[in-house]
Amino acid sequence: MISATPDELAERLDCDLGSARRILARFVSEGGADLAGMKKAVRKDVRARAEALDWSRPQVVDRVEDGLDKSVRYLFELSDGAVVEAVRIPLEKPGRFSVCLSSQVGCAMKCTFCATGKLGLTRHLTADEIVGTFLTVRDEAPGRVTGAVFMGQGEPLHNYDAVVRAAQTLARPCGGRVSAKAISISTVGLVPQLDRYAAERHPFRIVVSLTSAVPHRRNELLPMAGRWSLDELAAALRSLHAVQGRRQTLAWVLLGGVNDSLDEVEGIARHFGDLPLRINLIDVNSPDYRRSTDDERNAFFDALQALKAPVVRRYSVGAEQNSACGMLAAQARSLQIPENPPSTA
Numbered sequence: 001m002i003s004a005t006p007d008e009l010a011e012r013l014d015c016d017l018g019s020a021r022r023i024l025a026r027f028v029s030e031g032g033a034d035l036a037g038m039k040k041a042v043r044k045d046v047r048a049r050a051e052a053l054d055w056s057r058p059q060v061v062d063r064v065e066d067g068l069d070k071s072v073r074y075l076f077e078l079s080d081g082a083v084v085e086a087v088r089i090p091l092e093k094p095g096r097f098s099v100c101l102s103s104q105v106g107c108a109m110k111c112t113f114c115a116t117g118k119l120g121l122t123r124h125l126t127a128d129e130i131v132g133t134f135l136t137v138r139d140e141a142p143g144r145v146t147g148a149v150f151m152g153q154g155e156p157l158h159n160y161d162a163v164v165r166a167a168q169t170l171a172r173p174c175g176g177r178v179s180a181k182a183i184s185i186s187t188v189g190l191v192p193q194l195d196r197y198a199a200e201r202h203p204f205r206i207v208v209s210l211t212s213a214v215p216h217r218r219n220e221l222l223p224m225a226g227r228w229s230l231d232e233l234a235a236a237l238r239s240l241h242a243v244q245g246r247r248q249t250l251a252w253v254l255l256g257g258v259n260d261s262l263d264e265v266e267g268i269a270r271h272f273g274d275l276p277l278r279i280n281l282i283d284v285n286s287p288d289y290r291r292s293t294d295d296e297r298n299a300f301f302d303a304l305q306a307l308k309a310p311v312v313r314r315y316s317v318g319a320e321q322n323s324a325c326g327m328l329a330a331q332a333r334s335l336q337i338p339e340n341p342p343s344t345a
């Protein structure tokens with residue numbers, strides 16, 4: 001029930017909306033296990049019915065802290081035994097964290113530089129499962145979780161309904177209490193879903209993993225995304241920009257000698273040059289590709305300046321423990337951090 005809306009819960013419990021909101025705040029915002037000690041009373045019969053509902057979360061089976069960047073990689077077991085990761089990411093501001101969430105068990109997109117893509121798709125996560133992983137990571141964080149990114153296992157827009165529902169729950173005052181502006185959803189660029197997302201006017205940031213703006217190369221690197229042309233993708237982003245009014249973020253996994261060339265910059269300019277953009281460069285984490293050399297990366301970075309868009313080099317967290325972008329493949333590892341780190345929230 002942890003992704004239920006207040007309306008849905010009120011109907012399920014046959015209670016007023018205020019009581020439903022207080023119950024959700026208890027179980028979701030505060031992470032409570034029951035309704036004991038609630039400041040504002042909820043009718044006894046409603047309370048009994050609420051406590052009898054399923055508020056369970058996926059079980060943690062492993063936690064590993066990265067020795068270098070202090071990110072923590074969680075492994076969760078779902079009710080059918082499938083396993084997925086979530087990663088607690090320290091933000092620049094001390095005591096603040098973001099959570100990287102999985103949306104599917106495995107992934108159907110087959111991106112050639114990604115460990116998850118090699119797994120294939122087992123199944124979608126439910127919104128309850130996604131929110132449940134978030135809440136557990138949040139409750140164990142030694143500080144405040146102020147952001148969430150759907151960039152773990154899976155293509156989030158392939159599991160559209162559950163991901164949007166989970167994001168809405170995270171942003172709700174009686175839910176995760178994360179600012180909608182601090183929630184990002186990554187996608188390889190599924191055009192029909194992007195069109196729907198724009199039509200539904202959702203506020204969460206979309207990050208399109210473009211990775212190549214040369215059609216034949218993009219088709220090779222992101223085979224499933226290659227079904228739609230770059231012009232179709234650009235049209236979808238124009239619709240999104242019209243709704244959200246913010247820069248559209250393109251993520252670019254830098255593959256040394258593959259997509260760090262000038263024709264890529266020309267491709268971005270040709271197809272997306274009329275859009276206000278932000279470009280995130282990310283070093284690849286794959287045994288099948290080499291990273292760009294400093295010279296290659298710097299030359300690409302300099303060439304991108306012609307687009308007059310902010311270009312940011314993003315550092316993947318968790319590379320030491322295989323939890324960086326493109327490395328999540330549900331491997332169990334030994335526990336290396338305390339089960340319940342002291343909270344300073």
Ligand code: SF4
Pocket residue numbers: 107108109110111114115116117118152153154155188326
């Ligand atoms: S990069 Fe994302 S969309 Fe592509 S295979 Fe990996 S998890 Fe799936």
